[in-house]
Amino acid sequence: MKLRRKSENKSKPLGKNYWRLWTAHATSNLGDGISGIAYPWLASAVTRSPLLIAAVAVASRLPWLFFTLPAGVITDRFDRRKIIVAMDVVRGFLALAVALTVTTQKSSLPDLDEVGAISDLQTNWLLYSVLVITALLFGCAEVLRDNSAQTLLPSVVEEDQLESANGKMWSVEFVTNSFIGPPLGSFLLGIAIFLPFYFDATTFFVSAALIATLIPSMKSIEPVKKSEKLNFRAEIKEGFGWLWRHELLRPMAIILGLLNGIGALTAAVFILFAQEILQTTVFIFAILGTAGAIGGTLGGILGPKISAKLGSGPSLYLTLLSGPVVSLIIGLTSSWQLFWLLTAISTVLAVLWNVITVSLRQSIIPTELLGRVNSVYRFFAWGSIPIGTLIGGAIVDLVEMTGDRELALRTPYFIAAAAGLILFIFAVPKLTTAKIEKARAEGKRA
Secondary structure, X not given: OHHHHHHHHHHOOOOHHHHHHHHHHHHHHHHHHXXXXXXXXXXXXXXXXXXXXXXXHHXXXXXXXXXXXXXXXXXXXXXXXXXXXXXXXXXXHHHHXXXXXXXXXXXXXXOHHHHHHOOOOOOOHHHHHHHXXXXXXXXXXXXXXXXXXHHHHHHOOOHHHHHHXXXXXXXXXXXXXXXXHHHHXXXXXXXXXXXXXXXXXXXXXXXXXXHHOOOOOOOOOOOOOOOOOOOHHHHHHHHHHHHHHOOOHHHHHHHHHHHHHHHHHHHOOHHHHHHHOOOOOHHHHHHHHHHHHHHHHHHHHHHHHHHHHHOHHHHHHHHHHHHHHHHHHHHHOOOHHHHHHHHHHHHHHHHHHHHHHHXXXXXXXXXXXXXXXXXXXXXXXXXXHHHHHHHHHHHHHHHHOOOOHHHHHHHHHHHHHHHHHHHHHHHHHHOOHHHHHHHHHHHHHO
């Protein structure tokens, strides 16, 4: 009887609320794909300092360190739909502020396709300050918005539909974010440097409108009701304690944090690596973004099938092992075509990781604690990114003091390869299929 019910749930339509959420997710990620091209190239036209460029990325990720835990409390206490709408509106206005500033400063910026050859570019401090400030505010809005969206999904679809629903979410995210968005961003940059930022603002406003049309229901919309006064410290402690006592989620969060921190070493100044080592133009840089789309789409579709065939544990091992291998090869190559292929492969495996672990968290964490526990998990998982980003930028600056700019830009990849191999050895005994299935079974009984 249980097997039959599970089969029926899997074939049951996901529903109007899910598809509204899916469309909003696709729209906002289209804007993210466009901005993923526009912001790095704008930053590289504002300054050529590896540390200053890394600082912009640090500012955008810093909220994952200081705001993630309070955001979890807010997510559990207030209407998640309204939080998502408010944060999309805030991000829309921030993107609009960047667009207006770039419009007024466009005459002082160099040609984007020639910026990689400029060695004596003077930093535009007005635009740089706007980039850092808005990056920090964007990060705060993203933390609260993403945590609310991820904790909303389990109440929009049935538990047995979570892997399918998450897979579709990841697929459309990579299609819009990495396949459609980057070429469109490149096209818009070719017309005028400020156009992508206006488009980005528009996508946030459209996403907010779509989320606002979700049909309210006690199951999917209502926040947890509590009569006592809101106590951030006590509620954060409750969520932190639940995760820390969990024998699987605790090491999983720490491992993902180390994995993301290692990845951030190379992401810190990737725009400079792409321009100076891979010799990309704006258009080729956009093509590199399509690798993530291809890999992400395949990962979203094949992720549940790969997990079922290999088992959850080996699927996670595969993702962990791919990191150091890919980093080493990229550190040795100057071919953007090879970089594209490796990115596509690693993205398939990254989505496989997400499909397994996100669905697991959504199914085993109690509903009344989901926002807080999820935020604690992401504190560990994402809080390492600004640290890794800052270290990566500093590594490039330090190695560049030897006078070899190329070696400086390649070094983070070699360090990431070594660190990733150590992490793989550490993680394998902690993420077995048996432990994952045990946690899932205990979560269903709770």
